[in-house]
Amino acid sequence: MILDVDLHHRQGSFTLEARFQSDGRLTALFGPSGSGKTTLVNIIGGLVRPDAGRISVKERILIDTAQNIFVPRHRRRIGYVFQEARLFPHLNVRQNLLFGRFFTPRRERVSSFDAIVEMLGIAHLLNRWPTTLSGGERQRVAIGRALLTDPQLLLMDEPLASLDEDRKTEIYPYIERLRDEAGVPMVLVSHSVAEVARLATSVVVLNDGRVTASGPASEILRHTRFFQHMGPAEAGALIETRVLRHDDAYGLTVLQAAAGALTVSRVDLPLGAPVRVRLRARDIMLSLAPPDGMSALNVLPGTITAIEPVDASSMDVTLDCGGDGIVASVTRKSVERLGLKVGLPVHAIIKSVAFDREALGSPRMGNM
Known part of the structure; x- marks a missing residue:
């Protein structure tokens, strides 16, 4: 099992109760704004410590409050790509990519710089500065930097939300190739049915802090009742x-x-x-x-x-x-x-x- 989640967390007036398992190459966390998607990925990534529960990635326990286990985020081997690329403006693309290497011990570095650059189509950008890149190019570099940490899991919190439709269309094929060829399972936060339908192999539906459905994308996306907040035209x-x-x-x-x-x-x-x-x-x-x-x-x-x-x-x-x-x-x-x-x-x-x-x-x- 790639991802096994069973947790309870209260944050102000909001309560997250999430329990699901996923063995998909790309698991989409889908739901309306305020449903708990970002809180959940922040817990998986170690940015938030939950009140109670257990999370494991590839059978490795990251959190188990019953056994007082909490692996700190820098030891989780989890890459994180945010809505904004967050590249270092004083470093060029090559230097931004190599920065990811610093967090992985030399003996554990297995990813190929050249292979990741080729997969993401960014070889021609290596000497460019972040300020000269398009939104789609910045996100591809951010993904590459995360991959060069040799993660066991890659978290992506609405990485396409700030892009226009043309830039989204530009980056979709790279995420598809990453999903099919990189061998690194991904968790994608999204509130777009079209995005989930195109990219996901598994879907977890969240609503008001609760998991209302989870399973293969082909099964979940056909049920209109899971997407009523989006309008009936979205399911299929x-x-x-x-x-x-x-x-x-x-x-x-x-x-x-x-x-x-x-x-x-x-x-x-x-x-x-x-x-x-x-x-x-x-x-x-x-x-x-x-x-x-x-x-x-x-x-x-x-x-x-x-x-x-x-x-x-x-x-x-x-x-x-x-x-x-x-x-x-x-x-x-x-x-x-x-x-x-x-x-x-x-x-x-x-x-x-x-x-x-x-x-x-x-x-x-x-x-x-």
Whole structure:
């Protein structure tokens, strides 16, 4: 088990009660502002001492109040990337990166400077000063500095929150590559469903200081009830696909999923490249028969496996489409009118608006 958390902490009028386990390569702590996400990562990182509880990382106990164990933060082997890069302005990029080495004994230094620089695409920045870097470049350098401490866990507290959409799009692929290739598990704090859907392999949902759900990202993100504070359009299924072909005449790309083929706006990826797609529940309609005379390019046959109430007017209908789980948010009236029930074959009609640039990522989903 990578991360095992069971703790209680009171801070002023706020109480955090968190209990979960995660074996994911990137665990996202998701929830609204004030839900306890930053307090939790600060406890994991050793910046806050909890009132009671136990935390272990890769079976190494960091906190166990019952046994009076509290490993100080400088001995935890945990890297931390904050919302702001916090680079030293009097050091250039190379010097900022090497600063991370000072906190790791020589005999324990295993990470390769050159490999980390290449992975993060910052070789051309090594002689630059922090003030000359874009927001996305600064965060990549901050991540590199944290990795050069040879951490057993990397904490990232909303590292993209201060970036505009273009800079976020720039840095997403580097975090994806870090997740898939670096071998260092990560905990990412986020309040963006799109960000979590693109990057996370596991999700822990926090609300008012309590863990309301935890598990694989593909399972948690399909349940509308976990994201009601974000609006019903945010929840949906994660689908693993590969680039099947490009239709240059129409500026389209065809992705192959277990559920079938999905046509999206042209993506600049080679044939066979893995792509994660988020199918939002609100962007899926259901039909009892194959639709005819519609503009929608994406229609997937499936079988209803579950119908769950969300609120007084809507329900989540989960489908098995060739092994891929897809969820559609429909009204109770539609469920009754169509006679929807478990085991019934239907067709999922996916609106083109489901495939925006935040819905598409380039990772393999791997260990979910």
